Amino acid sequence: MATTSIYGENPLSEDVHTHTISVLVDNEPGVLARVIGLFSGRGYNIESLTVAETRHRQGLSRITIVTSGTAMIIEQIKAQLGRLVPIHSVSDLTIEGPCVERELALVKVDGVGDKRVEALRIADIFRARPVDATTESFVFEIVGDTEKLDAFVELMKPLGLVDLSRTGVVAIARGPEGMSGQD
């Protein structure tokens, strides 16, 4: 049975793309719930979300959301975010020009002997720093874009990966301009 819903269907069903969106918000209770509720309530994807206060004096936080959808859905996401009262500005870094995206991961690997040596060697290639060590384990700190972190984690799996913690993506536009809505 063809169960097409008139609700979900995108008439111009196009390719799905990943976008990194930066949102400047009042750092007040409930604001993160508003953003997350909007995504879950309307069925949008969140691939990664980070938040921290960036402008203490003005009480502003910056939220970085990595999401995916068709062009129409991405446009909806931005418009829906834009109409939340405590949101000062919304920037789509993916389309507004080149940007830098970084993520930090803490990667715990245990092992002895050859495996331990190999883990250290690969960490060196990836410029991952050991930030904790015992005789049978390391915690590496690695910074980079999502693909680099993914690749490192893949390589650590056979070498004794036991735990992983990632920050999610933070991003900023290249060039001299700051994000609008900061003052």
Added chain:
Amino acid sequence: MANVEMTGSEIVIKALQDQGVEVVFGYPGGAVLPIYDEIFKQNKLRHVLVRQEGGAVHAAEGYARSTGKVGCVLVTSGPGATNAVTGLLDAMLDSVPLVCLCGQVPTHLIGNDAFQEADTTGITRPCTKHNYLVKSVEDLPRIMHEAFYVASAGRPGPVVIDLPKDVLMDLGKYMPPTKVKHKSYNPTIKGDTAAIKEAVALMAKAKKPIIYAGGGVVNSGSGASQLLKQFTQLTGFPITLTLMGLGAYPGSDKQFLGMLGMHGTYEANMAMHDCDVMVCIGARFDDRITGRLDAFSPNSKKIHIDIDPSSINKSVAVDIPIIGDVAHVMEDMIKIWRTSQSKINQKALKSWWKQIEDWRAKDCLAYLKDDKIIKPQLVIQRLYELTKDRKDVFITTEVGQHQMWAAQHFKFEKPKHWMTSGGLGTMGYGLPAALGVQMAHPDALVIDIAGEASILMNIQEMATISQYKLPVKVLILNNQYMGMVRQWQELLHGSRYSESYMEALPDFVKLAESFGGVGLRATKPEELDDVLMQMIETDNSVICEVAVAPEENCFPMIPSGAAHNEMIFGAEVDTENAIGEDGMVLV
């Protein structure tokens, strides 16, 4: 004055007064007693005691929609707040400006599962435009004023202020409203001139244009309706209105094609389907309007004027979006139309009108007359005829077939005279909404067109109506069924009328009398006019029950999952096979 310390409750009342609030609809309880104490001590602000908080919100909606002002609600914590939720979502979907004050347990008890505690800001987050939890009396004046700004700025909507009891009793300083620009919420009011020029050029070239306008025109103020009328008459374009937009353009004008959508007219829906330029003004391509999306107006260029950027390109991709307030954009559009001396292709427009007249000739709202049993459509037609020369007539409705018949057969000449629950479709809306309308317009004729099922959802508000001596009229089309449900069961579920028959109905005449009102009843066509006149002329609240044909269906109809040019009609339906399997999953 500014330096005098006041209690939180005093600040609340002062802020309401400074915001020009005249009436608050509410219901007391422990958490809001300090506010009720302040209400007792003053006599500027009127409090209307409803009989259930849900009624308070709908009453405030009726008040707001018939006046253009922000409606105000006051409820207690816990159950008071949760009872208000349906009304809040109703106001959210229909863009009604409300400020709802909710009591809350004292701040030190929040999170403790305290008595009558509810996570009100959590619960109402997705059903309000914005909400606030006031943590300190210092923030209270700012939040009170900001709430009124947010409720009415841009696309209007409901705002909740959650007020912990200790904040209401703490001392703080009051601040009057300011004109300072809001730090983050500043909707675009003026439309982009380049886009308006582009739109004008497109319209001037149109051969088969249509204007499709909605509730945004009503919300933009009476000026917007005037401008819409001016523009429509300037261009000679046909116009159709959504359920929410009825009254934004005179219902009896010949350029008006009637309502569009699921139960809209054949001519409106066909014109939407076949047009080459669609001008959507303050409407949002709701699924009740578009029918099957991939078959929606396939060959048209679309212009969309809306104050809410998130309404644009949500479900239908448009060619020229114009973000701004309808009145502002229409004003610029008319100017640009005039200065550019835009000329329409009159010949093409004439043959387009000819085509439309052919569709009109189908007389899609016709129904089989009956001289033994009252047809529901006839009741609305007679009500319209008997009231159309009166100055101020306001119609509210409940939800169901009667609502659609009212929308189809009553002609609204002015905006803000038609209040119905469109987006949420809330049964029980009409009676409290009528109460709110009557509070704002004491001398007007206010009629709730109701179904016998819906009316029971908020029947307790008859007591409020009685207490404040409001001459609200309730006109019940009693078909003994949840008619709209029965109709769908007939069309989709082999006429298995599961739980849609209304048994054990009260005696509505006695019910009216028990609330101190007048009860009337008509059961035969020849009684109808007299009974309706009696209702209209009674200077008291009335419940007027009209026994109508039980199994009458509301047509025409775009079955779910169908396109605009696939309407079904009254006389010729094979109801058994009207809706295919695809349509069945849809609501």
